[in-house]
Amino acid sequence: MDTGIQSGLILVAFGLALTVLIWALTRWALRSQSSWQAAIKNPLAEMPDHEDAVLLIHSGGRVDYINAAAQKLFGLTENETPNLERLARRTRPSDVFWKLCVSEGKMRFSIGGRLIEGVSYQIPGADPVILLSLRQPELSSGLADAQDVSGSVLRIITDFGQAIAENLNLDATLKAVIENVERLVPADILEVKVWEQASQIFVSYRFGMRNGVSYLESSANTRFGNYSPYIAEQGKPLFVSDTQKHKGIRFLEETDQYPIRSYIGIPLQAGGELVGLLEVGQIAADAYSQEDLGLLQLIAGQAAVAIRNALLYENEQRRAMELSGLANLAQSAGSLQNRKEFFAALVNSIQPLFAIKTLGFLLYDEDRRVLEGQNPFEGIPSHIVDIYRTEIAVDSPASNIIKAQKTIVTQDAKTDEKWEELRIHNIAQAASLRESALIPLVSSGRFLGYLQLSNHTQGVREFTKNELHLMDVVANQAATIIDNANLVQQTRQRARRAETMRRVASLVSSSATIEETIHFSLRELVQLIQADSAIVFLLDDDEGALIAHESSIYGNHDKEIEEFKKLYIDDPQYRFTVTSSQRSFLSGNLQIDERVLGFYRPLVTASEMESALVVPIVIRERGAGEMMLLSRQPEFFTRYDLQSAFTVAEQLAVALETSKVSEQTDENLRLRVEQLTALSRVNRELSGSLNLKHLLQVVYEEGLRTTKADCGTITIFDQNPVEEGKLPKSILALGCA
Structure with missing residues (x-):
């Protein structure tokens, strides 16, 4: 009974404790309800005022919050619902903005033509979000007074220098320059021009689109009209707030249409030498300020040095490749076991030296007076190479071209006069040859043929002086190799010919x-x-x-x-x-x-x-x-x-x-022997027998054997006188009769 009383008391005590706990939790929940509701209604109500533009971005791409500074920065109205895609379209480059929206980071880009520095933070939780803070760096003070350069300006210059110095490759350097300039200064068109010493022209580099992918394209043409040659000639920056109102120099002479209204052009000089131009433009007028000009001038020096270093590196790489290619070309002479393999080795050694799609050899056979292509011919199918030949008639225009032994360069092989005189323009049409060069192969003053190079891999353009010089060097070395190979082949052929003639003479x-x-x-x-x-x-x-x-x-x-x-x-x-x-x-x-x-x-x-x-x-x-x-x-x-x-x-x-x-000798001798043998036997029989019939039979058989006749007759007539008009009487007859 005591045990039952104790159990009941324990249950009563446990029930009282549970009741008190439930009452306490209920009171706490009622007190906290009002503060939760207030927090849900305005999560950032307690945030103090500041100048930074702030966005709170949900992981699915939804903008949960945008403050007034951000609305003003992106040009949104007070009640306009923010859309991340529309916001990204107002940024340059937009991919930088997207990176900040999905992960933590710190980058620079432009919004509405203004340089912006963005910092993003990832806020953890059950449903993580990205907090993006945007502010405009203070550049004006630093750019206005060279003695008081702000930390933002120093950071911009440092980051720019690091970005463009990461790679010495020219294309990579130019791509880095364009990408980083886009982040600093807004531009609808941005070009970096590089001075090509060999051809004495500026080559324009810009971003293009191919199948939805951005790539670096090059062209000899500019999109900035007369401004580019003006800057190159004057060697000074050019700032034009409105090309229509600018009186100093017209954008284009032949038209009043102005695709570019705002323009800044900076000459890129390194070591007192002009290496290129940096030009930006916008469709809208008055889009640039003096701060933009000052910023571009600050980074122009670093860009010029980086481009010059890339050019020097590219020249050294090209020279190393040329020397390596020439060394491989010299070694290919040892591969003359098969004519096709020999020319394949030559073509493979020369191809890395030129940005060319079509490369091969045309050899001249002096005995047949035929100029013909050699398989393999890079860029031309073998069945076309098989018919790639022309006969060189004596004293014809083609013969005069061969005798001249000069380089033939054309921008369109299909319509070139000299190609027509050589009668190879039809092959040019069949193989779609455009710009082409025929470099003569001459060894010891003797014409061996041509080295042909056609169709640049980067599109239609003229051959540069450097390319033509390298072609001459390669052609001279290839001519020596081919001539030596021909001599080796002729020596082997003479040896084979001598051996063949020896075997034939021995057989005879x-x-x-x-x-x-x-x-x-x-x-x-x-x-x-x-x-x-x-x-x-x-x-x-x-x-x-x-x-x-x-x-x-x-x-x-x-x-x-x-x-x-x-x-x-x-x-x-x-x-x-x-x-x-x-x-x-x-x-x-x-x-x-x-x-x-x-x-x-x-x-x-x-x-x-x-x-x-x-x-x-x-x-x-x-x-x-x-x-x-x-x-x-x-x-x-x-x-x-x-x-x-x-x-x-x-x-x-x-x-x-x-x-x-x-x-003839064997036959005469055999007949003579057979005749003597027959006479010897007949003589022996005549001496050993008196039987007339037997003797006649022996004479008959020997006569058939000697003459190889099928049949014969021996007849003995009666010697008594015969009456006139009658035949003599036969005494004995042998043979067919």
Whole structure:
């Protein structure tokens, strides 16, 4: 029972304590309700007055609060609801404003043409917000009195110098200058012009848009009319509050339209040398103040030094690249194992030296008088390079251009007069060539061809003096390399030719048959000059026809050979053949060559051959046949190949003559031996037998064997007198009768 009483007392005490706790919490909540409501209604009511513009930005982009200073800064009315996108459109550059709205930071930008310094703070909590404070730095005092430079001005100059000095690359430096000037001075158009010493012109750099992305573009044109050359000439800043009212110099001479109403231009000088211009402009009049001019003058010195350093760095980098490229160019001479690989190495070594889309070599073959492109040709498809050739006629305008050995520079290769005289303007049209340069390749006074460069990667522009000078240096070195490579190749070809001729001569003097000699000699020649097909025709005196020697055929021409296997000497075409005329035939375009006889036309048409080389086989000043070599490549065979073919043809003529003499000697000797053998046997039989019939049978058999006759007759007549008008009487007869 005592236990039950104790439990009840504990429960009563716990209930009283819980009641008191609930009563206390209720009183506290009622007292705090009024202060919560007041805080919810006006969260920033207690904030004291100040000059800073303040915005409270929700994480979703909603502006929860904007004070009166900010409304005035952004040009909002008292009851206008702030919209973050509309606010961003009034800032320059807007991406800086967006960065401050999403994260903590401190940056400068402009609002309505005024320089603003913005600081953002992130306020943590269940629903975090960004507090953005904006104020206009005090610049006027610092700019008005050079002896009293304010902290804001020093900070602006320091930040500007650090930003543009981070990278020595010219494009990166110019981009940094433009970006930082945009943050300091509002501008609808902003250009930095750089003086290009080689071409003696100003190149304008500005921001452009491509597919919605900002990029740095360059141009030889200016958007500031006559003001740019005026500043360059005078070397002084130019401040124009309204271009329409400015009397000193007209913006444009030929029109009264003024796209720029407010303008500031500053010459950029470093070390007493003009390196460029800094120009800003706005569409609205009176948009700039003297403070803006002073601010640009303060940063102009740093910008000029940064640009000059970037130019010097770029020149050094270019020289290092040129030296490296020339070194690689010299090393490429060791890659002459394959003609295509050799020119690929040359092109790859030269390409980094120039901002060019089209680069390659045109080589001149003095023997064929042909100027032709070499694969690979950067920027031109290989199938166009295959037809990139022109014949240089003797004493023609093209021949005079070749003899002059001068550089040909044009802004439009398709319509250039010299390109038309060389008859390569059609290739220029097919390959869409614009500005182009043909640099002559000359080694030891001998013209080897041209180095061609076309189409700048940065758009249409003229070749600068530096580019042309570098082209001359590269062309001179490339000409030496190509000439040496040709000499090496010719030496190797002579060695191969000598070895081929040695093997052919050894084959001719060996015990090989004439069939084997023709077959293997022709294949040695084919391998030497890299022909696609070959065949030998021999004159058959017994049949009186020029006949294809089938065992010598190289290439798949079985069907075509059947159509022109034989040409009789009484055919009118025979006297025009190489065999009959004993004159060689060389053609580089068989499909349209009218000299091709109808006898050969089926082979040319069916096999689609483009080049042919035919030499006669002459024995004792008499045509005994001809040797034909074919290639699918146009203008393939050279005079050097013709000499090699003549040498092999002479060896085949010796082999044919030796074979015929040997055959004739062997046949006469065999017949003589057979005759003596027959007489010896007959004499032996006559001495050993008196049987007349047996003796006649022996004589009959030996006569058939010696004469190789199929049948014969031996008849013995009666020696008694025969009456007139009657035949003598046969006593014995053998053979067919």
